[in-house]
Amino acid sequence: MWRPLLLALCAVQGALALAGTNRCNDRICIKATRADNIDTYTIHTHPDRPIAPEKFGWMAIGWGLVMPNSPLVIMWPNEDGTFTLSQRKAPRHVMPSVDHSPPRTAQLNEGLTWSNTTSTSLSFDVPSDENNNTIIIWAMSNTRPDSTDPTAGLIQHTWHGGEMIDFTTEYSDVAGPTAIGYGSSKATDPATGGPSLSLIAHVVCGVLVTMLVLPGGVVVPRITRGITTTKSWFYFHILNQGFFALALVCVNFGLGLTFGGEIDSAHRRTGTALFVLVILQILLGIFSHFYKPGHRVQQYTFETKRGRGPTNFLHVVFGIITVAVGWSACWSGFTVEWTRRGHGVPAYGFRVGWGLIVMMWIALYILGLIFFLPRQLRIESAQRATDLAEQKRYFPSEFDLKVRNQALTPSPPMPLRGGTPSTTAFAQQSPKLSSEFASPEGSPILRTSFSSTRPPRMPLVTYPARKNSDPFADRKSSSIKGGHF
Structure with a gap:
């Protein structure tokens, strides 16, 4: 008689028993139970790691292996004591947007949701x-959204992980160890939730290259070129921009890649643009300083009297653009990106310091344009005149050679007035200078006929006949001995 009753009581007790999982890690505890085809998920901070309400941001649970395309339920407490539940989905590792048609609609479980000075618990129910x-x-993030609206913007999570939920086992209030574990991004210290060493190095390299190295490589040569005639500014420019700036930008860009995520913010877009511009600017500088176009190329380009071509002016313009992009990357980094990645709001003094440094570099560059650029042009003009004088001294130009040759070449004699004389030689006299014609007097008598149109002939000169002499006459009388004279 009692046996059927006991079996019925056991069946009722089994039906009333909860099935689910209760696990904790070093940061949070997750409880998942199933009853009457309703799954209840509760996520709360670890009892041994209390978090003050002002340092608590939001918590989220999703179904899937990775964040992209997984249904998410995100909850956070508000300052007025209410709680916000938002169902979202993200196609990539970006801030998830509101999902207006989720596969399962979640509802806030007010009985298991609370927040006090040491801990916070968020719970919701979904159909099984x-x-x-x-x-x-x-x-979980340590930065709370600034609105109670379910569509409010979210700050990137500080910690993340996964868990295995088993609804076939009986639920126990004693939490077990986590089955998967948790982690954080490379930009976050997993122990404290603050900035990691990689992020600190990223910030230091970024500030140095954008606020000191790049603008210094532009302003210092602008001023020194108006002071000295040496090439010290050029060597400084090569060392500063080609070595220090390139090294810092490459290291900074590599550290940024380790943080993961998409190029989905102004800081990441300007940082990528800065990396590309620095490399292109260095290549353009090498090309403009060391490449000299040939005669075939010069007819399609131009060159100033100081020897500057189009690439020199492009190098200057792209240099100014690169410095401006670097300033923009630094500004968006500490005003937007730092807060968006869950590291709090920086002090207002950083904005003031950024503005003062930028104004200082701009003032120095304008000073160099107004006072030192004209001085540089005068120095270059004087140097060019000196070089031209030295060149004319040792390497005269074609015009100078032509003028010199004309000065050294005697002019031809003036032609005789009247007709063209024709001459005939009659006799030979002793050579004496004639005062009238400045020719040897006593030379063959010239008979001039102005009526003849034939060109003049050279006068005939006769010389006395030379006697034939035997060069060996004085030796014929001598005897020849031994085959020798």
Whole structure:
């Protein structure tokens, strides 16, 4: 008689028993129970790691292995004591947007949701999907959204992880160890949730290259070129921009890649643009300083009297643009990106310091344009005149050679007035200078006929006949001995 009653009581007790999982890690605890085809998920901070309400941001649970395309339920407490529940989805590792048609609609469980000075618990209910074993992902941020609206913007999570949920086992209030574990981004210290060493190095390199190295490589040569005639500014420019700036930009860009995510913010877009511009600017500088176009190329380009071509002016313009992009990357980094990645709001003094440094560099560059650029042009003009004088001294130009040759070449004699004389020689006299014609007097008598049109002939000169002499006459009388004279 009692046996059927006991079996019925056991069946009722089994039906009333909760099935689910209760696990904790070093940061949070996750509870998942199933009853009457309703799954209840509760996520709260670890009892041994209390978090003050002002340092608590939001918590999220999603169904899937990774964040992209996984249904997410995000909750956060508000300053007025209310709680916000928002269901979202993200196509990539970006801030998830509101999902207006989620696969399962979640509702806030007010009985298990609370927040006090040491801990926070957030809970919601969703219809069961009849899947007894499922993997969930979770995330927690220490920066709270600034609105109670479910569509409010979110700050990137500080910690994230996964957990295995088993609804076939009986739920226990004693939490077990986590099955998957948790982690944080490379920009976050997993122990404290603050900036990691990689992020600190990223900030230091970024500030140095954008606020000191790049603008210094532009302003210092602008001023020194108006002071000295040496090439010290050029060597400084090469060392500063080609070595220090390039090294810092490459290291900074590499550290940024380790943080993961998409190019989805102004800081990441300007940082990528700065990396590309620095490399292009260095290549353009090498080309403009060391490449000299040939005669075939010069007809399609131009060159100033100081020897500057189009690439020199492009190098200057791109240099100014590169410095401006670097300033923009630094500004968006500490005003937007730092807060967006969950590291709090920086002090207002950083904005003031950024503005003072930028104004200082701009003032120095304008000073160099107004006072030192004209001085540089005068120095270059004087140097060019000196070089031209030295060149004319040792390497005269074609015009100078032509003038010199004309001065050294005697002019031809003036032609005789009247007709063209024709001459005939008659006799030979002793050579004496004639005062009238400045020719040897006594030379063959010239008979001039102005009526003849024939060109003049050279006078005929006769010389006395030379006697034939035998060069060996004085030796014929001598005897020849031994074949020798």
